[in-house]
Amino acid sequence: MNNAFFHVGNQFHAGSQISTRMRFSAATPIGTIVDGYDPVGNRIARNLDGNPITWSYDDLYRLTGQQKAGQVCTYTLDGVGNLKTMWEGGNFPRTFTHDAADKIVTMIEGSNLTTYTWTGYGALSSETTGTATTDYSYNGQDQLALVTPPGDGFPTTYAFDGDGLRRSIQTTNVNQDPPGLDITTMVWDGSDYLLLNGPSSDTVVLTLGGEIVSSGSFDLLPDSLGSVIGDIRSGQEPRVPFSYWPYGTMLLSVVQPSFPFLFVGSLGYYYDSADRDHVRARELMKKTGRWMQVDALWPEERAFEYANSSPITRTDPFGLFSIDSSCNGCSCKSSLDSILRNTCGSSGSGGVFGLSDRLWREIFECARMRVPSTCPTPTGGSWQTLRNCIKGTCSGSKKVICQTCPYCAYNTCNTSNPGNPSQPSDIVVCVNHICTQSGGWDPGCGCQAFGGKCGGSKGHEGTCMMLHEMAHACGFCSGGQCDQLWSDAIACCIINRLYR
Numbered sequence: 367m368n369n370a371f372f373h374v375g376n377q378f379h380a381g382s383q384i385s386t387r388m389r390f391s392a393a394t395p396i397g398t399i400v401d402g403y404d405p406v407g408n409r410i411a412r413n414l415d416g417n418p419i420t421w422s423y424d425d426l427y428r429l430t431g432q433q434k435a436g437q438v439c440t441y442t443l444d445g446v447g448n449l450k451t452m453w454e455g456g457n458f459p460r461t462f463t464h465d466a467a468d469k470i471v472t473m474i475e476g477s478n479l480t481t482y483t484w485t486g487y488g489a490l491s492s493e494t495t496g497t498a499t500t501d502y503s504y505n506g507q508d509q510l511a512l513v514t515p516p517g518d519g520f521p522t523t524y525a526f527d528g529d530g531l532r533r534s535i536q537t538t539n540v541n542q543d544p545p546g547l548d549i550t551t552m553v554w555d556g557s558d559y560l561l562l563n564g565p566s567s568d569t570v571v572l573t574l575g576g577e578i579v580s581s582g583s584f585d586l587l588p589d590s591l592g593s594v595i596g597d598i599r600s601g602q603e604p605r606v607p608f609s610y611w612p613y614g615t616m617l618l619s620v621v622q623p624s625f626p627f628l629f630v631g632s633l634g635y636y637y638d639s640a641d642r643d644h645v646r647a648r649e650l651m652k653k654t655g656r657w658m659q660v661d662a663l664w665p666e667e668r669a670f671e672y673a674n675s676s677p678i679t680r681t682d683p684f685g686l687f688s689i690d691s692s693c694n695g696c697s698c699k700s701s702l703d704s705i706l707r708n709t710c711g712s713s714g715s716g717g718v719f720g721l722s723d724r725l726w727r728e729i730f731e732c733a734r735m736r737v738p739s740t741c742p743t744p745t746g747g748s749w750q751t752l753r754n755c756i757k758g759t760c761s762g763s764k765k766v767i768c769q770t771c772p773y774c775a776y777n778t779c780n781t782s783n784p785g786n787p788s789q790p791s792d793i794v795v796c797v798n799h800i801c802t803q804s805g806g807w808d809p810g811c812g813c814q815a816f817g818g819k820c821g822g823s824k825g826h827e828g829t830c831m832m833l834h835e836m837a838h839a840c841g842f843c844s845g846g847q848c849d850q851l852w853s854d855a856i857a858c859c860i861i862n863r864l865y866r
Contacts, residue, residue, distance in 0.1 A: 428675035647685030710760030732859035741848035755840035
């Protein structure tokens with residue numbers, strides 16, 4: 367970060383969304399964004415240094431339009447979140463068709479027909495427009511490994527490590543004679559970019575509080591969504607040349623970006639091409655507003671839908687689940703400790719200790735009815751083992767580990783000793799962007815699937831999350847996706863009896 371005096375100041379409205387973001391060089395403001403929100407938290411208006419933008423939504427809070435000088439767009443969607451039409455200022459809208467598994471089959475734009483094919487495990491395999499076909503190949507972990515362009519174009523190769531992080535990009539430098547290979551390698555700090563070793567120079571990437579603030583000699587100027595709209599270099603005037611359509615396609619700019627962090631770039635979206643961004647676990651196809659691979663958390667998350675079809679309000683920095691863009695890395699531990707105390711009760715009373723044996727029987731039967739018949743009852747699973755284990759876990763010291771990870775919460779599913787977790791005093795929870803600026807629980811940030819499934823859990827999403835992890839620790843698992851379904855069902859059935 368070259369300019370030691372560059373910083374960002376945020377103001378928040380009552381719903382904890384960023385309402386005003388100002389950029390300063392020393393004490394001098396160099397840009398101001400003022401955002402407006404509706405009562406449910408959708409970003410509906412913005413004033414960027416005096417230039418107004420408004421957005422509209424349907425009854426399911428999905429983006430349907432944008433009004434901005436020179437940047438008007440409209441979207442229509444079907445009942446399950448697939449984009450039917452996308453018009454982003456061109457001469458013709460894009461019209462999409464989908465199969466029963468929500469995969470795009472065709473796109474029509476004017477007289478151009480594009481057809482799509484998919485692998486057997488749900489990753490985009492090819493797109494063909496006229497006689498031009500682009501092919502996509504994947505490694506065994508469903509990560510994009512090779513892009514082969516039409517005709518005589520040169521392929522691009524991507525390599526990954528066992529931790530799932532992308533480690534290199536190999537392209538062909540056509541400006542050399544003969545053409546040679548250009549390789550960029552990535553060094554990571556946890557799940558944050560640290561260093562980009564390019565073919566001609568190395569770039570240090572600085573991340574503070576979960577947000578990329580500089581790339582090499584450029585300090586990034588992000589908006590409140592996380593998209594980089596400009597940059598500043600030491601000794602030079604700031605410039606704000608970049609703008610994007612809602613699903614990430616970049617508008618033409620007279621300034622060519624000197625870094626790969628553009629659309630939601632401050633959160634780690636990596637610009638691969640005009641059509642694609644790499645977002646850790648998956649690839650975002652910006653021109654279709656969809657992911658190229660099935661979500662690893664499916665069916666808890668939609669297979670291909672990006673950001674709950676609300677790309678102006680929500681982001682998905684791990685390519686796994688969307689979060690409200692206002693949730694930006696505050697400390698959650700005190701909130702989680704409070705949730706755990708409320709879940710368990712205190713001194714052996716209240717919370718789960720206040721549930722009678724009759725209610726524990728109801729909870730177990732409730733969970734068994736919620737889980738599909740294809741998921742067998744876990745070994746040793748009964749209402750007694752569930753009761754004893756949850757109470758036993760609550761009787762321990764109840765340590766909560768708060769850290770950043772690509773899940774809203776995590777605990778190992780204990781199958782070796784059902785009903786008796788190996789560490790009953792510990793609830794190991796990874797946390798990423800799931801609390802408000804004041805440290806309270808925000809049900810709009812992460813873990814929202816619990817609130818959608820638990821019926822009466824409105825306002826108790828944190829408790830649902832904690833109970834879900836307890837069920838994992840207690841060994842209520844029967845393999846694969848059933849592990850998640852059993853833990854979801856147990857959490858929901860307990861919460862509905864705690865707060866009904």
